[in-house]
Each structure stands twice: as C-alpha cells, then as structure tokens.
Amino acid sequence: MAHSSPSxxxxxxxxxxxxxxxxxxxxxxxxxxxxFQRRRLFSRIAALVVTLALLVGIIAVVRVASLxxxxxxxxxxxxxxxxxxSQSAPDFTLPLLSGTTFHLAxxxxxxxxxxxMAPTCATCAQGSxxxxxxxxSIKTEGAEALAIDVNPGDRPADLExxxxxxxxxxxxxxxxxxxxxxxxxxAYNVQTLETTIVIDPHGRVAYRSDGAVPPDQLAQIVRKLx
Numbered sequence: 001m002a003h004s005s006p007s008x009x010x011x012x013x014x015x016x017x018x019x020x021x022x023x024x025x026x027x028x029x030x031x032x033x034x035x036f037q038r039r040r041l042f043s044r045i046a047a048l049v050v051t052l053a054l055l056v057g058i059i060a061v062v063r064v065a066s067l068x069x070x071x072x073x074x075x076x077x078x079x080x081x082x083x084x085x086s087q088s089a090p091d092f093t094l095p096l097l098s099g100t101t102f103h104l105a106x107x108x109x110x111x112x113x114x115x116x117m118a119p120t121c122a123t124c125a126q127g128s129x130x131x132x133x134x135x136x137s138i139k140t141e142g143a144e145a146l147a148i149d150v151n152p153g154d155r156p157a158d159l160e161x162x163x164x165x166x167x168x169x170x171x172x173x174x175x176x177x178x179x180x181x182x183x184x185x186x187a188y189n190v191q192t193l194e195t196t197i198v199i200d201p202h203g204r205v206a207y208r209s210d211g212a213v214p215p216d217q218l219a220q221i222v223r224k225l226x
Contacts, residue, residue: 087204087205088203088204088205089104089112089188089197089199089203089204089205090104090184090187090188091103091104091105092104092183092184092187094146094148094177094179094184095177095178096175096176096177097156097159097160097163097175097176097177098175098176102144102146102175102177104199104203105203107142107144107199107203108201108202108203109142109201110141110142110143110144110201110226111140111142111143111144111198111199111200111201111222111225111226112143112144112145112146112198112199113131113134113135113143113144113145113146113196113197113198113199113218113222114146114148114188114196114197114198114199115127115128115131115145115146115147115148115194115195115196115212116148116150116179116185116188116190116193116194116195116196116197117147117148117149117150117193117194118149118150118151118154118193119149119151119154119158119159119161119162120151121193121194123193123194123212124193124194125162125165125166126212127194127212128147128162128163128166128168129166129167129168130212130213130214130215130218131145131147131174131196131212131215131218132145132168132169132172132174133215134213134215134216134218134219134222135172135173135174136171136172136173137215137216137219138219138222138223140222140223140226142226143222143226144174144175145173145174145175146174146175146176146177147174147175147176147177148177148178148179148184148185149176149177149178149179150179150182150185150190150193151178152178152179152180152181152182154178155178156178159176159178163176191210192210192211194210194211194212195208195209195210195211196208196209196211196212196213196218197209198218198221198222198225200225201225201226206221206225207221207225
C-alpha cells in the first residue's frame, strides 16, 4: 500500500482544512450577522402584518355597525321647498302587499312619506305603529304613507306576519312593499333602518330623518307641506 509523505499530508491539511482560527472567527461572525439581520427583517414583517390585520378589522367593524345598526335617535334635516334647495325625489315603482303597484311619479300633487324598515329590526315595530298613527291623524287628502321593507330576501308572507304581530290596524291608511333589489334604498342613500323621508307635492324631498319620527311631528310636517 502506498503512503503519502509528511510534506504531502501537511499540504493537504493546509488546502482542505477550515482555515486559520482568525478566518474561522470571521466566517462565524459573518454568519451570525446574517442570521441577526434575517431575524430583524422577519420581526418587522410580522409586526406590519399584525398592524394591517388590526386596521382591517377595525374598519370592518365600524362599517358593519354604521350600515346595519338602526339609529337610536332621530337626526333630522329639513329643507324648505319655498327657497328652492330641496332635491328631486328619485322615481320608483314598488309592488305592494295589497296586490297593486305604487308609482311615485303618479303621486304628483300629494305628499308622500317613505319609511325604510325591516321585520327583523327590533325598533321598527314601534316605528311602524308611529307611522300608522301619523297616517291616521294627518287627514290630508291624497297623502300617502309607504313602509318599505329593505330585506331583499323577505317574502310577502314575512311582511304580512310582521304587520299582524305588530298590531297595526288594517284600517290604517298606509301601504307596504318589499324593496327586493335594494334599488330604492340605494336611490335614496339609506344608511340606517327607520330612515324617514317626506316628499312634497312637487316631487321633491322636503324632509329627511335618519330615524323614526314621532307621529305628532310627522303629521305636522305633512300638513304643512300639503
């Protein structure tokens, strides 16, 4: 068997070994530095991801609350038609529970009250009774009160069951319909349940409240516009 000479063994150890102690320390320091930089980068990325997730969650909660929660107080804005600042009410056609159809354009010359509600809304039962009471006390010829269900998945039977359980008298001069495509709510920029809108005889929005209106106050508004 052939044996290598001591000089050849020393030569191989110099060329194939891990280097001098100084070189090994330098290599280890470089590797440690790279690992530290990677850990810092990962920490920053993780912090950024958590921050973005929190922001998205907060925005989502605020948006759901603003769009879905019925207004607990009445915030009303009024416009006097005599000064020409009221806007034209968007026209619409709505099938009614009575089997007829409500067409806003055909109501020219009369006051119309729109009340946007939903059978699943806890406060809409009282708001619907208030609307029925106001409609009964208005006693203005041609005035119309229309309750619009904004739950597009509701069936006529759902709305009828709500009316019966709510105890609204059948003699109340008001109409009921379901906004199936959400088109009417979008046209009137309805953001909260129980939004109440009064349209004057000229087809203009004369009064708007982002909530239910007390029956006496609503009746007074209608009489003034009629």
